[in-house]
Amino acid sequence: MNKLGLIVLTAVVAAGVSFGSFKIMEHNLEPVAEQDGKGNVKFISSHAASTSAADYPDFTQAAGTAAQQVVHIKVQLSGQSANSMSQGYQGAPQQSAPVMASGSGVILSQDGYIVTNNHVVEDATDIQVVLTDKRTFQAKLVGRDPNTDLALIKIDVSGLSPVKIGNSDEVQIGQWVLAIGYPFSLNTTVTAGIVSAKERSIGIIGSKRQENDQEENQPAGSAVEAYIQTDAAINPGNSGGALVNANGELVGINAAIASQTGGYEGYGFAIPVNLAQKIVDDLKKFGIVKRGMLGxxxxxxxxxxxxxxxxxxxxxxxxxxxxxxxxxxxxxxxxxxxxxxxxxxxxxxxxxxxxxxxxxxxxxxxxxxxxxxxxxxxxxxxxxxxLKGQPSETLATNTGPSLNEIYNKLGAKFAPLNSQLKQYYQVNAGMVVTAIARGGFFEQIGIAPGSIIVSVNGTQVNSPVELNKAFINAAKGTVRVACITPDGSKTIFNLSLGA
Missing domain, CATH: 2.30.42.10 (PDZ domain)
Structure with a gap:
């Protein structure tokens, strides 16, 4: 698994070419669905030809119902956003003009609330939702949560059929599940598989620029990854689609795959619905996620x-x-x-x-x-x-950079300073830099892993909550950071967290 690339599943399309399918074609992998001249989906069985259909449960009712509750999401991205999304696909052309991307979403209410992945809509300048009956609606972003890769959007409509919510705590390894979505912008596609594992952490949230495996200590309540792993075929464009049980009940939101090629290789990951429900309820009520912190x-x-x-x-x-x-x-x-x-x-x-x-x-x-x-x-x-609260990390509107955007700009990860390091550096507070990402501000100015951030704008920082608060308070201005490098040298640097 460590050698497999972890890929979010938005299918970015420009000039009629899908970045996701680019890698599929290059490696001549067998697709799970193909499109005929009429635009209809034809499913291809992944089971051995000698296996009798009677050996498998009948999913027709679950698939028929749940497929009506999954929508196609089309977004317009800036050229910069599209380039970032296509980095996982070698040979994908770099775009400078706005391009279209495609994902999926799940209907939660009769009046048009839809859950999808944060990475589908976070950089969107325009969001369109296409229902299974081909009606198209302009959608507005209600809120998003980078820490769980979830987002809530809304279309102005009534009389929709919402998905039936299941219980992801009751999901068992080996249980049959269906993955439903719009891979490669095809019509609704349904694939079947089993639950391969639960509570998987794969280090993909925020990993576009950061390496998670180098971090020794992580605070409870920052990035949350507890994926349901499945071998149901999932491909680019499935992001935000439904993972349902054999009764058609939603148990997860499809989010990522692990792959060496950019296409399905048997490792798909979905966000548990019990977690997703809390997040979308917060986004609907408050526009942000109100997150309890244990500390x-x-x-x-x-x-x-x-x-x-x-x-x-x-x-x-x-x-x-x-x-x-x-x-x-x-x-x-x-x-x-x-x-x-x-x-x-x-x-x-x-x-x-x-x-x-x-x-x-x-x-x-x-x-x-x-x-x-x-x-x-x-x-x-x-x-x-x-439980205590923390500074808001999720913004319903783009009024300023979120913590996720701030840390991406810094290109660094942090952990609390333990008592031994405090004694060694003779400091009372501080956060240790545990990882540096390529292209980030810390790499550009030469801050190395092991450096100690002592204060931000003159305020000592001794925990993730204090560091988050310091950056949020300075989000629109210049930040003055006091730092101790691994060799004991003291330095102060300034940077702007604004656009």
Whole structure:
């Protein structure tokens, strides 16, 4: 899996050529659907010819119903946005003029609310929705959340048939599912497969410019990846489409594939509907996502085993999430959690990984109270924690750069400074730079991983929440950053976070 490229699934089209299908054609892979001269979709079975159809469940009713509740989304992008989206496809032509892109969406209400992926609409200058009956509507962006790759749009219509919402917590590995969408701008396409895994973190959110695997500690409540993995065929253009169970109930929003070619290779990923519902409800009510924060840090999935070994702990002996840091003034600190505690349950639900912990917390709002069960020195402890809020990360309108855009511009990732580094550098606060992305501001001025950000505009930063707040407050002005490089040198640099 580490060698596979992780690809968002918007099909970018210019001059009649799909970037997604460019790679498919180049490698002569068999498509899952093809278009005849009349524009109709013909499905191609991926099952062996010797297998009897009687061995498989009948999906006709589920497919027939759910397919009517998935829409085709067409967006216009600036040339710069299109170039960024096409970087995953070698040989794709670079565009300077506005181009069209294509994705999918799922109808949530009779009056025209539709959920899709953030990466489908985030850079759109125009959004069009095409229903299965070919009616086309102008859509407005209600809000979007880069941290979960979800967005909510609205069309002015009534009498639509909304999808029936399932329960992604009840989805089982090996269960049959259908992926429904508009790959390569074809008519509605339905493919079948099974759930291959749950609670997958693949490091794709924000990874256009940043490498996630280099990060040792990550705060609960930032980027949230807890994907349902499926082998149902998913291709570019399926972004925002539906993953439904055999009853036609929505269990996920299709978002990404892992592939060496840009096309389907058996690894598709969908955002669980239980998480998606909380996000879209917030976007509908507030225009932003109100995210509850626990205030703990833990190893990323890619570094967890190594971090535990460094602390003398056998990775196989841990059942739960090992806490590597607790932010001062956080909900976790108020509840009495400490570094070294192992969170095992939230609200009675077993938590086996940092992915599950992040997803469970992400379902909550500020001021929500959660019940925690954790292990401390071999003894089970229980506590109630009242979650705190964080600066708004999701903007309903483009009134200024979001945190996602700010961090992309910086081209860096950060983690809280542990007590050993504070002592070594003789500082009371700071955030350590854990990764530098090519082309970002930090790379351009020579800031290396391991550098310490001590303050922003004269305000000390000691947690992700404080760093986020400092950048949000300075989003439209000049930022003065005090930094200590890995060799101990002190430097101050200025940058503008505006457009």
């Amino acid at each position: 703990v840090s833990f190893p990323s999935p890619a570094t967890e085993d190594e971090v535990l070994k460094q602390r003398g702990i056998s990775p196989g002996s841990i059942k739960g999430v090992y806490i590597t840091g607790v932010q001062e003034g956080s909900a976790a600190a108020a509840a009495g959690l400490k570094e070294g505690d192992i969170i095992q349950r939230i609200d009675g639900n077993t938590v086996n990984s940092s992915v599950e912990l992040s997803e469970r917390i992400a379902r909550h709002h500020p001021d929500d109270q959660i019940k925690l069960s954790y292990l401390r020195q071999g003894k089970t402890e229980n506590a109630n924690a009242t």
